[in-house]
Amino acid sequence: MKLIKLDAIGSTNDFLKQLSGNEGTENFTVVTAKTQTHGRGQMGSVWNTQKGKNLIMSILIKDFLIETHEIFNLNIIVSVAVMQVLENEKIPGLSIKWPNDIMSDNKKIGGILIENSIKSDGSILSVVGLGLNVNQTEFENLPRASSLALICNYSFNKDLLLVSIVEKIKYNIRVWQSESQSLVITYSDLLFKKDVPMAFQGIDGNQFMGIIKGVSVYGKINILHEDDGEREYDIKQIQMLY
Numbered sequence: 120m121k122l123i124k125l126d127a128i129g130s131t132n133d134f135l136k137q138l139s140g141n142e143g144t145e146n147f148t149v150v151t152a153k154t155q156t157h158g159r160g161q162m163g164s165v166w167n168t169q170k171g172k173n174l175i176m177s178i179l180i181k182d183f184l185i186e187t188h189e190i191f192n193l194n195i196i197v198s199v200a201v202m203q204v205l206e207n208e209k210i211p212g213l214s215i216k217w218p219n220d221i222m223s224d225n226k227k228i229g230g231i232l233i234e235n236s237i238k239s240d241g242s243i244l245s246v247v248g249l250g251l252n253v254n255q256t257e258f259e260n261l262p263r264a265s266s267l268a269l270i271c272n273y274s275f276n277k278d279l280l281l282v283s284i285v286e287k288i289k290y291n292i293r294v295w296q297s298e299s300q301s302l303v304i305t306y307s308d309l310l311f312k313k314d315v316p317m318a319f320q321g322i323d324g325n326q327f328m329g330i331i332k333g334v335s336v337y338g339k340i341n342i343l344h345e346d347d348g349e350r351e352y353d354i355k356q357i358q359m360l361y
Contacts, residue, residue, distance in 0.1 A: 120285055121145045125152040127170075131177035132234055132248040139179050139236075139244050149285060151176040172255040173266070174277045177248045178285060183292055184243040190235055191338035194219060195306045196295060197231055197247050200287035202309055204280065210270060216311035217331070217340050218354060221251065225361070226265035228252045249284065253277050307333045311359075318360040326360065 128134050131150045138144050154170040168175060184193060198215050205213055205221070212224035221229035229251035236244050252258075252266035254274050267275050291302060307313070313331045319342065320326045329342040332349060339351040 120282075121148045122281075123148065123150045125150065127154050127156065128152045129156050130248075131155060131175055132232060132246050135177040135179055135246050136234065136236070139246065144179060146179065146181045147285065147289060148179040149176055149281070151281060168250065168252070169255045169257075173253045174249065174251040174280055176281055176284075177246055178288065180245040180247060180288075180292070181242070183295075184235065184245060187235075187237070187243070188337065190233075190243075191334075191336065192295070192299070193233055193235075193245055193247070194231070194338060195302055196291040197233065197249075197288055199302050199305050199309070200291050201229065201231070201249065201251070201284055202305075203287050204283045205267075207283070208267070208271075208275070208280075210267060213309065214311040215306065215309045216359070217334060218338060220311070222311050223265060223270050225263065226270075227263055228265050228267065228270070247288070251280070253280065310334070312361065320358045320360055322356050 125131070125134070131152050135148065135150045138148070138150070152175050154168060155175055180193065184190060198219055198221075201221055202213055202215065210223055210228075212222070214222045216222050216227070219231035219233070220227050221231070229249065232248040234246045234248070238244060252264065254268045254277070255266045256269055258264040295302065310331055310333070313333070316328055316330055318326055319329050327344065329344050332341045332343050334340055335351055339353050340357070341349055341351055342357070343349045
């Protein structure tokens with residue numbers, strides 16, 4: 120694992136995407152920063168962090184995804200890896216708010232953003248960005264945010280967390296062919312509010328009640344409606360109200 124430590128950067132994902140254009144960039148190269156000025160999450164949401172308090176990292180992953188329809192496999196591998204590391208740290212109430220928010224009970228403690236690019240030879244490069252609230256204890260105007268330190272009442276070593284997460288991702292990639300079904304089941308079992316009646320809002324603004332039943336192989340969420348059975352939605356089509 121090659122580790123590049125930066126003091127400040129616009130986005131570790133953007134930095135690593137530029138770096139990955141160099142053929143010599145090693146697989147599992149990691150970029151981390153004390154702060155980033157243009158951090159972002161799913162659907163272009165902004166992610167702000169106090170300098171030096173949290174884990175901000177991006178990982179280059181090559182030679183795993185072969186076809187574009189397999190892209191969600193990497194989401195599963197990474198999300199489960201982060202959960203496994205946090206479980207080892209005894210963080211309570213862990214779940215994955217579809218598709219890649221890391222939750223402790225009803226509080227968001229992290230998020231994952233995976234960006235894929237297809238090279239001219241057809242190979243797929245993935246840059247996995249992870250923001251994890253570690254030692255930050257104040258979240259102004261963010262009532263649903265929390266951190267490992269707030270939850271556990273002590274500080275964590277961010278460097279050790281980084282190494283543990285990268286090693287767990289590498290392990291899950293190695294065993295994917297033989298244990299993919301187990302990882303898929305684990306991801307599904309960890310879904311936030313699974314099998315619980317919840318309010319949702321569709322892209323048309325209409326609200327409805329439904330029950331999360333799982334996720335398809337393409338990463339769409341399966342929701343059981345009260346009146347017309349199970350339907351699939353992608354991230355642009357639905358919002359969970361909680």
